[in-house]
Amino acid sequence: MIDAAGLRVMKAIADAGSFTGAANALGFTQPAISQMVRRLEQRTGTILVERYGRQVRLTEAGEVLARHAVGVLAALDAAEEEISAIAGLRAGRVRLMAFPSSSASLVPKALAILKDRHPDVTIHFTEAEPPESLAALRAGDCDVAVAFAYEGMDLGEIEEDLTALVTHKLLDDEVRLAVPAGHPLATQGVAHMADFSSEEWIAGCPRCRGHLLSLAGHAGFAPNVAFETEDYVAVLGLVRAGLGVALVPDLILRAAKPEHVVALPLEPASRRQILAVTTPDLQRVPAVHAAIGALCEAAGVPVPQVEEPMAPAPV
Amino acid sequence: MIDAAGLRVMKAIADAGSFTGAANALGFTQPAISQMVRRLEQRTGTILVERYGRQVRLTEAGEVLARHAVGVLAALDAAEEEISAIAGLRAGRVRLMAFPSSSASLVPKALAILKDRHPDVTIHFTEAEPPESLAALRAGDCDVAVAFAYEGMDLGEIEEDLTALVTHKLLDDEVRLAVPAGHPLATQGVAHMADFSSEEWIAGCPRCRGHLLSLAGHAGFAPNVAFETEDYVAVLGLVRAGLGVALVPDLILRAAKPEHVVALPLEPASRRQILAVTTPDLQRVPAVHAAIGALCEAAGVPVPQVEEPMAPAPV
DNA sequence: CTCAAGCATAAGCGCCGCTTATGCCCGGAG
DNA sequence: CTCCGGGCATAAGCGGCGCTTATGCTTGAG
Known part of the structure; x- marks a missing residue:
């Protein structure tokens, strides 16, 4: 009225x-x-x-x-x-969820860039594995999820459901086979999965374990998983102690620089992609857009030139 | 925006x-x-x-x-x-200005009606002679002015300027000639102004004095004004004491009921109108409209059936 | 008496914004 | 797996709101 x-x-x-x-x-x-x-x-x-x-x-x-x-x-x-x-990014909020090992360097670097560039944007950060972070994204409790996905697998089972989401590739992470320094096959330049069918295996997070099962299945055996832990430091400790071998992403190895552990490149190679995931709508939220930009920058990937979030009412 | x-x-x-x-x-x-x-x-x-x-x-x-x-x-x-x-008259305000002798009965009665009918309308009342009240009306400091105007005068000088204002006739007040009870002409049924040309006169407010001068002028003489006071009680006191004669509105006489004073009707009769004055716009303000209605009712005049202040957005 | 200032009114019309109709997508159920 | 229902997006259409230009009227000042 x-x-x-x-x-x-x-x-x-x-x-x-x-x-x-x-x-x-x-x-x-x-x-x-x-x-x-x-x-x-x-x-x-x-x-x-x-x-x-x-x-x-x-x-x-x-x-x-x-x-x-x-x-x-x-x-x-x-x-x-x-x-x-x-x-105008003089305020706002972005809620980021990343899986634990990404918190090591990529995420801190990105958040530092974001904080430096837009000091007034408040950042909420939560550590979460991809299934949870993507669920949070869908539930509206998260704006950007840093997730990973194993590539090249013809078994789709471990791929996350990324429909209706938009992803930005941040890093290509090569998966290596970690063996104790004194392992008989440690001096070979590469590792073939089939050669380790009788080893005892140390599995990481559930999804990584899925990846292990998948790779082993391709090589024709079912791995004997003797240990399971989500902590890669523990994984490497177990490997060093000679208790088994493990698949470990290169990023972890570079960050941990474990001694007495040899990381052999797999043949054929297996990679996982580290992705920034959001929704098409959230991507147009300025703070979210800026956060993804910072992640790309921290990963050394060209920042996606998404069209400007929106024309601010042309005068 | x-x-x-x-x-x-x-x-x-x-x-x-x-x-x-x-x-x-x-x-x-x-x-x-x-x-x-x-x-x-x-x-x-x-x-x-x-x-x-x-x-x-x-x-x-x-x-x-x-x-x-x-x-x-x-x-x-x-x-x-x-x-x-x-x-809806559940709130609002009306600012009323009335000349002193109207405050005696008409205005209190009207305000009582208004207050009874619309208890939540706040009333501001100020006593003021017509020139001031009308000026306040024009200046926006007043919503309703109770004024009077002498009628039948061909000299326009004492008429108020009522252009662009709307008036409601409330009362017809006959002006009488007040003489002491023992006055030689007190026993005549009526009074002719010319018969009192040599009297000493008592004048009321400036406008009443103007009216006196006008009537006397018509009768062919200039009155000898010996006393001037704005207080009609004083006027009547002076008349009773035999110090002069005075023109006094009937309303005053009825309210004061003075003893030892004879009030003769004038021949020809002279009247003053008591008016409720406002502006066309203010008249459509509900509280103002109600106030004028109450004044008319108190005066025993049919309430003006002005069209409803405004159609309240027909549903 | 003339002129300037200010509000009201009329006519015209551009465009905003709602409706109807339809398509698409997702999610649940059989 | 397929069907169906619920919900949002889009297109087309158009009615009317509300602004503009043009003009008249009233007022107050010089």
Whole structure:
């Protein structure tokens, strides 16, 4: 029944003291104000402006509207400013979820870039394995998930469901076979899975274990998994102690630089991709876009030149 | 840039959790909401709603708008309610100015009626002679002026300027000639001004004095004004003491019921009208309209059936 | 008396924004 | 696996809101 435009007009009249003045202040013509007031008056059922001679004065009801206008317009301006701050990265929030081993270097580096570039964007970070992080993404509890996916597998079972999501490839992580330094096959340049069919295996996280099973299956055996732990430091400790062999991503190895452990490249090679995942909508949220940019930058990947999040109302 | 309708939509989406639900809540169709959100998004330059699958969720920016919506819409409702209260006479104010002798009975009676009928309308009452009250009316400091005007004078000098004002005749007040009970002409049924040309005169307020001068001028003499006072009680006291004669409105005489004073009807008769004066605009203010109605009722005059102040937006 | 200033009114119309109709996509059930 | 229902997006259409230009009227000042 009564809208912001009406209040704006009433306030302008109160300030300017005339329809013409209000029109100039608002960038309208005088008849527009005249009609606007009339509309307001018949909508509210009350006379708002007293015309006497060639001057106008607000009636009591008019004063009421002009008074309320101050608060309403201020609140509207505040809302606009807050939105504009989010759009301009002077505010906003991005909720990031990354799997544990990515927290080692990639994510901290990216978050440092983001924080440096947009200090007023608040960052929420949670560690989570891909299944959970993607679920959170779908549930609306997360804006960007740093996940990984094993590539080249013709068995689709361990691939995450990425439908309706948008991914950015951050890193290609080669999976190596970690063996104790004294292992008989440690001096070979490469490792063929079939050669390790009788070893005892140490499995990582559930998905990594799936990957192990898949690779071994391809090589024609079912691995004897003697140990399971999600902590790669523990995995490497077990390998060093000669308790088994394990598939370990190169990124982990580079970060941990384990001694007395040899990491053999697999033949054929197996990689996993490290991805930044979000939804098409969230990607257009400025803070999310900036976060993905920072992740790409930290990974040394060209920043996706997604079209500007949105044209900010061309003047 | 952002208006109340937009906020209302965002809030409805937040509450309903879906576009369809919001549309039903607001009485729109679903595409209307869909387009509204899109408009808002391109206006603000930020994505406000995250569409995932067949559910929608507000983004951070969307939440901001929905949050601000509460306050803004509440303020708008408050303004509407306040206006509606004024229109419905559950609030409002009327500023009345009346000349002193009208305060004796007419105005108190009218204000009692008004207060009884609309207890929540606040009344401001100021005593003022017609020139001041009408000036206040023109200046916007008064809503209703109770004034008087002498009628039948062909000299326009004492008539008030009533252009651009609207008047309601309340009472016809006959002007009588007050003489001491023992006066030689006191036993005549009527008085002719010319017979009192050699009397000493007692004049009332400046305008009444003007009226006296006018009547005397018509009768062919200039009155010898020996006393001047604005207080009619004093006037009557002076008359009773035999210090002079005076023109006194019948209303005063009826209220004062002075003893030892004879009030002779003039021949030809002279009357003054007691009027309720306002402006065409103010007359449509509900409280003002009610006040004038109460004045007419108190005066025993049919209440002016002015068209309803305004059609309150026919549903 | 004339002129400038200011509001009201009329006519015109551009465009905003709602509706109807339809398509597409997702998710659940048989 | 396929069907179906629910929900959002899109297209087309158009009614009407609300602004502009043009003009008249009233007022107050010189």
